[in-house]
Amino acid sequence: MNIMIRVENLTKKFGDFIAVNNISFSVDKGEIFAFLGPNGAGKTTTIKMLTTLLKPSNGEIIINSHSPVAEPDDVRRSFGIVFQDPSLDDRLTAYENMEFHGVLYKIPKDIRRFRIEQLLKFVELWERKNNLVEDFSGGMKRRLEIARGFLHHPKILFLDEPTLGLDPQTRSHIWDYIKNLNKEEGVTVFFTTHYMDEAEKIAERIAIIDYGKIVARGTPEELKSKTNTNSLEEAFLSFTGRSIREQEANGVERMRMRRKLFKR
Amino acid sequence: MSIIYILWLRQLKRHFRSKARLIGSLGQPILFLLALGFGFGPIYQRAGGGDYIQFLAPGIVAMSILFMSIFSGIEIIWDRQFGFLKETLVAPVSRFQIMIGRTLGGATVATLQGIIVLLISLFVGFRPGSIIMLPFGLVFMFLIALLFTALGTAIASMLEDMHGFQLIMNFLVMPLFFLSGALFPLQGLPRAIKIVANINPLSYGVDGLRGTLVNGAHFNLGLDFLVLGVITIILLFIGSYLFSKIQI
Numbered sequence: 001m002n003i004m005i006r007v008e009n010l011t012k013k014f015g016d017f018i019a020v021n022n023i024s025f026s027v028d029k030g031e032i033f034a035f036l037g038p039n040g041a042g043k044t045t046t047i048k049m050l051t052t053l054l055k056p057s058n059g060e061i062i063i064n065s066h067s068p069v070a071e072p073d074d075v076r077r078s079f080g081i082v083f084q085d086p087s088l089d090d091r092l093t094a095y096e097n098m099e100f101h102g103v104l105y106k107i108p109k110d111i112r113r114f115r116i117e118q119l120l121k122f123v124e125l126w127e128r129k130n131n132l133v134e135d136f137s138g139g140m141k142r143r144l145e146i147a148r149g150f151l152h153h154p155k156i157l158f159l160d161e162p163t164l165g166l167d168p169q170t171r172s173h174i175w176d177y178i179k180n181l182n183k184e185e186g187v188t189v190f191f192t193t194h195y196m197d198e199a200e201k202i203a204e205r206i207a208i209i210d211y212g213k214i215v216a217r218g219t220p221e222e223l224k225s226k227t228n229t230n231s232l233e234e235a236f237l238s239f240t241g242r243s244i245r246e247q248e249a250n251g252v253e254r255m256r257m258r259r260k261l262f263k264r
Numbered sequence: 265m266s267i268i269y270i271l272w273l274r275q276l277k278r279h280f281r282s283k284a285r286l287i288g289s290l291g292q293p294i295l296f297l298l299a300l301g302f303g304f305g306p307i308y309q310r311a312g313g314g315d316y317i318q319f320l321a322p323g324i325v326a327m328s329i330l331f332m333s334i335f336s337g338i339e340i341i342w343d344r345q346f347g348f349l350k351e352t353l354v355a356p357v358s359r360f361q362i363m364i365g366r367t368l369g370g371a372t373v374a375t376l377q378g379i380i381v382l383l384i385s386l387f388v389g390f391r392p393g394s395i396i397m398l399p400f401g402l403v404f405m406f407l408i409a410l411l412f413t414a415l416g417t418a419i420a421s422m423l424e425d426m427h428g429f430q431l432i433m434n435f436l437v438m439p440l441f442f443l444s445g446a447l448f449p450l451q452g453l454p455r456a457i458k459i460v461a462n463i464n465p466l467s468y469g470v471d472g473l474r475g476t477l478v479n480g481a482h483f484n485l486g487l488d489f490l491v492l493g494v495i496t497i498i499l500l501f502i503g504s505y506l507f508s509k510i511q512i
Contacts, residue, residue: 051354053512076356087347091278103270104355132281 002029003062004156004188005050010059012045019045021212022059027205032182032189034203036196036236038245042212043192044084047160050190051081064155082149084160084192086141090134094125094144097133098151105152112151119147122177123170138165146174150181157181159191163198171195175202200232210240267357268365275336275369289335293328293381297321297388300447313449321382321390322473323446326408329378330466333409334437336370337416340507341423350512363417363504370413371406378405382477393479401476404488408469411496418503421510440466450482465495 005027012020020042027033037043048054050061052072061068064078088097095116102112120126123143133141146162157178163171175198181187193199199206200220208216208223216223216239220232227238279285301317308316343349352362379402382390392398419432443457444466450458461467472488475481481488 048512053350053353055511073356073358076354079354081354083347083350085347087351089274089278089343089348089351090346091281092274096274096277100270100274101351101355103266104352104357106267 003027004029004031004064005190006062007050008060010046010049010061011057012049012054013057018212020049023209023212023214025207025214025217027188027190029188030182030186032202032204033191034199034206035190035192035209036199036206037192037209038240040245041209043209044160046209047158047192051079051158052076078154079156079158080149080152080154081158082146082160082162084164086145088133088141088145091132093130093132094120094136095129097144098148101148101151107152115151119150123147139167139170142166143170150177153181153185154187156188156190159189161192161194163193163195171198196231196233196236208236208239215239267361268368271362271365272369272372275366275373279373289328289332289377290380290384292331293324294384296324296327297385301388317385317389318391318478319449319474320447321385321388322477323470324385325378325381325405326444326446326466326470326473327441328381329374329405329408330412330437330441332374332377333370333412334416334432336373337367337413337418338420338429338432339370340366340417340420341426341429344512345425349510353510353512359508360504363500363507367410367413367417367500367503370416371409374409374413375402375406378409392477397476397479401473404469404472404476404492407472407489407492407496408466411465411469411492411499414496414499414503418499418506421503421506440464444470445482446470465492468492
């Protein structure tokens with residue numbers, strides 16, 4: 001088997017705080033891999049390191065046989081990503097956001113036009129393609145982010161809580177598309193989610209991270225039998241405990257609140 | 265090339281879609297032209313300087329370009345806060361290209377701003393010295409815009425949020441403007457101020473504009489062009505280096 005993502009002894013510290021603590025795992029080519037954990041467990045920090053946005057404090061990452069630290073551009077050519085938090089330009093229209101992405105990823109014009117139309121229709125935004133994103137609802141923005149993530153067909157797709165805030169219809173619609181992309185084009189999928197039913201249904205293998213450390217790994221079946229539970233949700237709770245995690249409001253949250261006051 | 269173009273286009277679209285910004289950014293230059301132009305005009309005339317509006321207008325054009333360019337550069341902080349920067353950072357595109365695209369976009373916007381202010385100054389009584397030199401005036405406007413957009417980008421790459429913005433306005437942008445010869449002639453100044461004015465890149469921009477628009481350069485146009493060009497190139501490289509170091 002070909003290994004698409006290999007992580008060894010990866011650590012990320014912010015001052016005294018250890019966000020990711022010496023984790024190792026690997027994802028095979030063409031695999032659908034779920035990375036689960038409570039809020040603040042280190043999921044997003046890990047994804048940021050995998051996708052060249054953040055430099056690891058320690059450890060090694062290999063993505064599609066390249067290192068994000070030493071050969072960031074080779075790594076960037078290998079993946080697509082749907083971020084957990086907004087990353088659209090809300091002063092641009094839906095179509096312009098897609099177009100911008102397509103040009104950055106050097107998708108030839110005719111393919112670009114074709115796919116943009118197809119994807120915007122898929123997420124039911126084609127009618128509103130010329131509306132500014134700032135006028136969109138939360139769900140519409142989310143759908144547009146997802147459509148944009150699918151625009152160039154990468155070898156690896158990172159999905160950081162892609163379906164957060166979407167209704168069940170849209171969620172299943174989108175997961176069907178992802179599974180299809182995985183089957184037809186052999187795209188490796190690395191995703192995080194808080195919906196355990198999604199992970200149970202879709203993931204081939206799962207790693208559970210808590211307080212920066214991987215506490216369990218295996219297929220959904222293996223995790224359930226290890227904990228003697230009937231659902232992944234119960235297995236997850238048994239691995240990570242029931243206490244509620246606190247996450248500090250970060251700078252972005254605060255900025256967003258301020259901007260709301262500032263605007264108009 | 266298409267990557268630089270799309271980044272450039274984005275800056276323009278964002279600018280022209282923000283009506284409040286378009287109108288708001290004209291308030292200050294108009295106020296300066298009217299209040300200072302007519303307020304100091306009589307004294308300037310009596311002191312033998314001639315028509316103050318003729319002297320002031322190129323300075324105010326430079327000012328409006330300075331403010332707009334720095335602001336365009338600083339916009340990276342907004343992009344960082346609202347997430348769009350991530351989209352650009354994960355793209356398989358060289359950081360230098362991103363820097364160039366953004367900077368050209370910001371500089372174009374700022375140059376257009378300068379042209380609008382120049383047109384407004386015609387209503388206040390400004391008269392360009394010679395039509396033939398006008399295109400060279402535009403070159404200087406664009407150079408000033410490039411230089412300060414690159415500077416804004418470089419600074420913004422080091423800042424996490426808008427908290428530092430006030431600091432930059434008060435300790436960098438305002439001094440750059442007031443100590444550039446935009447408002448007063450650089451002849452016969454106290455030594456300390458003269459030294460500052462001589463190392464201030466905006467002085468060369470203002471001088472180039474005055475030289476081409478009304479024929480009264482303090483340094484000389486070749487020197488102005490050289491200083492602005494060299495500093496712009498250096499800032500572009502520093503800016504793209506700092507930009508490539510951004511972590512989110």
